Amino acid sequence: MDRRQKKRGNRYAPTNFSKRFKIMAITEIPTPAALIDTARMLRNINTMQTRMTSLGVKLRPHVKTSKCVAVVQQQIRAGASGITVSTLKEAEQFFAAGVTNILYAVGMVPSKLAQAKALRDKGCDLKIIVDSLDAANAVVDFGRSHAHVLEVWMEVDTDGHRAGLKPDGDELLGVGRALRDGGMTFGGVMTHAGASYELNTPEALQAMAEQERSLCVLAAERLRAAALPCANVSVGSTPTALSAEHLEGVTEVRAGVYVFHDLVMVNIGVASTDDVALSVLTTVIGHQKDKGWALVDAGWMAMSRDRGTQKQTRDYGYGQVCDVDGRVIDGYTLTSANQEHGILSRADEVGGDITHRFPVGTVLRILPNHACATAAQFPEYVAVGATRAETWPRFYGW
Amino acid sequence: MDRRQKKRGNRYAPTNFSKRFKIMAITEIPTPAALIDTARMLRNINTMQTRMTSLGVKLRPHVKTSKCVAVVQQQIRAGASGITVSTLKEAEQFFAAGVTNILYAVGMVPSKLAQAKALRDKGCDLKIIVDSLDAANAVVDFGRSHAHVLEVWMEVDTDGHRAGLKPDGDELLGVGRALRDGGMTFGGVMTHAGASYELNTPEALQAMAEQERSLCVLAAERLRAAALPCANVSVGSTPTALSAEHLEGVTEVRAGVYVFHDLVMVNIGVASTDDVALSVLTTVIGHQKDKGWALVDAGWMAMSRDRGTQKQTRDYGYGQVCDVDGRVIDGYTLTSANQEHGILSRADEVGGDITHRFPVGTVLRILPNHACATAAQFPEYVAVGATRAETWPRFYGW
Numbered sequence A, B: 001m002d003r004r005q006k007k008r009g010n011r012y013a014p015t016n017f018s019k020r021f022k023i024m025a026i027t028e029i030p031t032p033a034a035l036i037d038t039a040r041m042l043r044n045i046n047t048m049q050t051r052m053t054s055l056g057v058k059l060r061p062h063v064k065t066s067k068c069v070a071v072v073q074q075q076i077r078a079g080a081s082g083i084t085v086s087t088l089k090e091a092e093q094f095f096a097a098g099v100t101n102i103l104y105a106v107g108m109v110p111s112k113l114a115q116a117k118a119l120r121d122k123g124c125d126l127k128i129i130v131d132s133l134d135a136a137n138a139v140v141d142f143g144r145s146h147a148h149v150l151e152v153w154m155e156v157d158t159d160g161h162r163a164g165l166k167p168d169g170d171e172l173l174g175v176g177r178a179l180r181d182g183g184m185t186f187g188g189v190m191t192h193a194g195a196s197y198e199l200n201t202p203e204a205l206q207a208m209a210e211q212e213r214s215l216c217v218l219a220a221e222r223l224r225a226a227a228l229p230c231a232n233v234s235v236g237s238t239p240t241a242l243s244a245e246h247l248e249g250v251t252e253v254r255a256g257v258y259v260f261h262d263l264v265m266v267n268i269g270v271a272s273t274d275d276v277a278l279s280v281l282t283t284v285i286g287h288q289k290d291k292g293w294a295l296v297d298a299g300w301m302a303m304s305r306d307r308g309t310q311k312q313t314r315d316y317g318y319g320q321v322c323d324v325d326g327r328v329i330d331g332y333t334l335t336s337a338n339q340e341h342g343i344l345s346r347a348d349e350v351g352g353d354i355t356h357r358f359p360v361g362t363v364l365r366i367l368p369n370h371a372c373a374t375a376a377q378f379p380e381y382v383a384v385g386a387t388r389a390e391t392w393p394r395f396y397g398w
Helices: A001-010 A040-054 A067-078 A088-095 A110-121 A133-145 A170-181 A194-198 A202-225 A263-268 A369-377 B005-010 B037-055 B069-077 B088-096 B110-123 B131-147 B169-181 B194-198 B201-227 B264-267 B373-374
Strands: A033-037 A083-084 A101-107 A123-128 A150-156 A186-192 A232-235 A277-289 A291-295 A318-320 A328-337 A342-346 A363-368 A379-385 A389-393 B033-037 B081-087 B100-107 B125-130 B150-154 B185-190 B230-236 B278-288 B292-296 B321-322 B327-335 B342-346 B365-366 B380-384 B389-393
Touching: A001 A133, A033 A040, A040 A067, A040 A379, A067 A083, A067 A088, A067 A379, A083 A088, A088 A101, A088 A110, A101 A150, A101 B278, A110 A123, A110 A133, A110 B230, A123 A133, A133 A170, A150 A170, A170 A186, A170 A202, A186 A202, A194 A202, A194 A263, A202 A232, A277 A369, A277 B100, A318 B037, A328 A363, A379 B321, B033 B037, B037 B069, B037 B380, B069 B081, B069 B088, B069 B380, B069 B389, B081 B088, B088 B100, B088 B110, B100 B327, B110 B131, B131 B169, B150 B169, B169 B185, B169 B201, B169 B373, B185 B201, B194 B264, B201 B230, B327 B365
Parallel strands: A033 A379, A083 A101, A101 A123, A123 A150, A150 A186, A186 A232, B033 B380, B081 B100, B100 B125, B125 B150, B150 B185, B185 B230
Antiparallel strands: A033 A277, A277 A291, A277 A363, A291 A342, A318 A328, A318 A363, A328 A342, A379 A389, B033 B278, B278 B292, B278 B365, B292 B342, B321 B327, B321 B365, B327 B342, B380 B389
């Protein structure tokens, strides 16, 4: 250990920190900031990967949560087989970072086909999805006129909450035939049981996981029976992935938010607050003593407008307040927010000690309702480990 | 007119468009995109500036709404006297673009003072605010130890909704004395009647505007009576600015969202849907025919999670659907949203014609609940005028 390292002691080494600031301790990070607790994140990644491996399926993480190469590299290192993206920009960014096996999990429209082909022409193994005969025919038309064979998967609706073909309907087979006859590669079926977000008991979650699995497998078997080979059977959401008792007939699982977890997942029951790896670092900037309010510099622009816990068992307002080291301060939440002001108070009572409990300058961490939405508000993460902190850039937009 | 221009006809000229895409018509813009109708924006800017001039006050627009130099240049061209910012990053970006008269309208904390001083050292006429004796003393300590005189304004609470000193309290005078005795420049008082967002009648809005004005003027007069000269009396919010009957004693008004307006402002009653200059351009990507749903590629990541109209007279879901030219399609809203999927349907009935009414590939504009939140989701605007379209970059983060 050289003298410079020695002097730092157990503070955070500034290695790899952006030039904008040199950080020697968490309390020196400009606020608001999106903090990743890397130990928690790695534990979340490992828990999900181990579970998927033991259930005999591959894991294709949804990278819309982090939109960060450094995070996704950890997921791949742990064993992920490829990635799921929600935008073609994500596909472009992660392909540029070396990821080739990519599923674009939003219904393809004709106007985006040229962008998808451009990626495939560069060597990206991009798979696209359709959920109607019209969409399939549009892909076929494009593929033929550009002499390009696209790999197309079908979205299946297993819970009625969003898009997808009915697993027991005729259009499913019609789409399969249209793709095959049109010379495209039919790659498989995929579904997302987003309705799992409305549940909060292990029994209900297991039942939803089984519904998601069995209906997606049904779709695959009907296609196979119609002489349409269906190699991939892809299901997933974080709640169902962490609840499924078995995944027979499934080849891969997609899940996203598990990498960070959040208060919505805590309410659903698939994570505890100690698993939440993303928080917003904030500073107390003032008080309204009579009201028991401390004002912090994390408003809704930093936390996002997501109020996902509003209709759940426990409403965390705009987030759960923790101390600077990430320990929950029970009873204190961001009860309200303006664009750049958060209002920190006890939800249950007006405490008279707010100015002493949280003096101006106090640094806190706020756990978010919804990690995907909160992370999206920041150009970069500050990833904090036991011995060092780094800035990890993330991207946004389309 | 040369041959190239002639060929274009009345399509949008690609002048100044980003290199990522050449746009010849709105329907060729990759979706989702944040569209600015520049004619509506310029009308909004002109309406507000004219009103402020006729009321005898200066206008200091809040640039947190657009975070875009091209937009703010139009506000300054129309007569704005300076700008209001919600983050020091905004101050840095707009100062770099040539704006010097800047009010940072969020309570100052010690940890941000060095960043503020750095801006002032470069020639930025940055004013900061405090709302407590503790915060004022911290500024004085910093100023003294750095031999730097900061210009400090006081935030006054005129509606109980957020931060600020009581206009009739003792601490107001104490803060003024602390700043004067500490050698800082005391610049004035400022307030923001955010409670105006909860109103929706001209009478209630006029009353709130008068409350905001009279209490802020009261604070200024009490300070003056205590031999603390108070040069600036700054009030404002878009609803009160557009409702005030007179502004006696006020020197300037701050307002932000008026530049774009949004559905929250429509519900409050200070704008019509024809005034909303910001929309999200989106493409229909699929259907759930039985449910009367069209799925579009603008989910909550594009619209933001802001559900500001939820508690208002008319709930627009995640936004009001318009045709590609911006004409409202009555009764159709984004009734729900996933991250990259919006669900477009009639709020009042399940229409059987959804696939014919909105075929896959249909391009639409969605008016947002809250322009500040929606705009923040995009790295750039596409500004569409009568004869041309341009991309205008915007920034985010802290």
